[in-house]
Amino acid sequence: MSPASRPLHEYSAENQPNPWLAILNGLVRYPVLIARNRVLVANFANREFYARFKGSVIGPGWALIHPLFLFGLYYVVFGVLFKQRDDPSRPPHWYTLYMFSGILAWTVFAETSIRCCHLLLENGNLIKKVAFPSELLPLHLVVVNLLVFACGLLAFYATAYFVAGLLPGWNLLFLPVVMLVQMVFTLGIGLFLACLTVFLRDTSQIFPIVCQGWFFATPIFWHQEMLKDSWPTVGPVLTLNPMYHIIGAHRVVLGVEPGGLWDVLTTCGHAFVPAFVTFMLGYAFFKAYQHRFADEV
Numbered sequence: 556m557s558p559a560s561r562p563l564h565e566y567s568a569e570n571q572p573n574p575w576l577a578i579l580n581g582l583v584r585y586p587v588l589i590a591r592n593r594v595l596v597a598n599f600a601n602r603e604f605y606a607r608f609k610g611s612v613i614g615p616g617w618a619l620i621h622p623l624f625l626f627g628l629y630y631v632v633f634g635v636l637f638k639q640r641d642d643p644s645r646p647p648h649w650y651t652l653y654m655f656s657g658i659l660a661w662t663v664f665a666e667t668s669i670r671c672c673h674l675l676l677e678n679g680n681l682i683k684k685v686a687f688p689s690e691l692l693p694l695h696l697v698v699v700n701l702l703v704f705a706c707g708l709l710a711f712y713a714t715a716y717f718v719a720g721l722l723p724g725w726n727l728l729f730l731p732v733v734m735l736v737q738m739v740f741t742l743g744i745g746l747f748l749a750c751l752t753v754f755l756r757d758t759s760q761i762f763p764i765v766c767q768g769w770f771f772a773t774p775i776f777w778h779q780e781m782l783k784d785s786w787p788t789v790g791p792v793l794t795l796n797p798m799y800h801i802i803g804a805h806r807v808v809l810g811v812e813p814g815g816l817w818d819v820l821t822t823c824g825h826a827f828v829p830a831f832v833t834f835m836l837g838y839a840f841f842k843a844y845q846h847r848f849a850d851e852v
Contacts, residue, residue, distance in 0.1 A: 599695035657775035671745035679852035693745035743834030
């Protein structure tokens with residue numbers, strides 16, 4: 556039977572679109588999808604933000620208390636008990652601000668990615684609606700945690716001014732660049748975890764453990780100088796971690812580490828390629844199995 560005489564309702568493999576081309580097209584059009592559904596994302600973010608603090612006496616104030624508590628806890632452990640003091644070659648109270656800035660940036664990533672594990676299972680009623688763009692679900696968690704990060708930023712500068720007289724500088728204008736790279740990386744991880752948890756429910760138990768190990772492999776309470784003598788070969792390996800460079804860029808824009816625009820762009824550049832590759836792989840994995848979500852959730 557010739558293609559011209561073939562019935563319109565008959566299945567034809569040659570007429571089916573290439574799934575990988577469809578995924579690539581969706582990846583390119585992802586920003587357009589965000590813009591088209593910006594009201595939906597905003598409503599989800601608004602609901603998530605207020606649901607997080609609903610019924611709480613302090614309410615959104617916990618967004619300030621949480622990073623302050625974590626900083627205080629880790630500073631007592633590493634700064635006091637393990638005697639990680641300020642380097643004489645650094646400004647006064649440098650280690651205090653070094654640790655606080657690392658905790659602040661890491662918390663945004665960790666909370667978003669861990670929360671993504673349960674995302675599709677919690678929104679099963681939406682997943683079963685064919686027209687719902689489920690690949691946008693992790694985005695509202697990123698937005699909410701960016702708001703929490705902004706609150707934590709106030710706590711950071713209040714602490715920085717109190718202990719070291721540090722005020723925001725011009726580098727802070729480049730913070731959106733750093734946050735964009737971190738958002739791309741977090742979205743990639745979030746899409747991968749959300750999809751994987753649908754088929755492997757243990758993911759929601761395994762990833763927090765992985766995340767804790769990842770925390771210690773990221774320069775939050777340690778820095779490269781600490782590894783030069785005792786672990787000279789470990790330091791270069793740890794620089795392969797995208798969060799290594801993202802947190803380093805955070806410290807430059809916050810004024811903890813010296814540098815200007817070029818330093819921010821260079822540090823972000825080291826993280827952008829693995830961040831974008833992570834996003835592409837996470838998106839491709841998500842889209843490849845999206846058609847099975849309705850049956851699994």
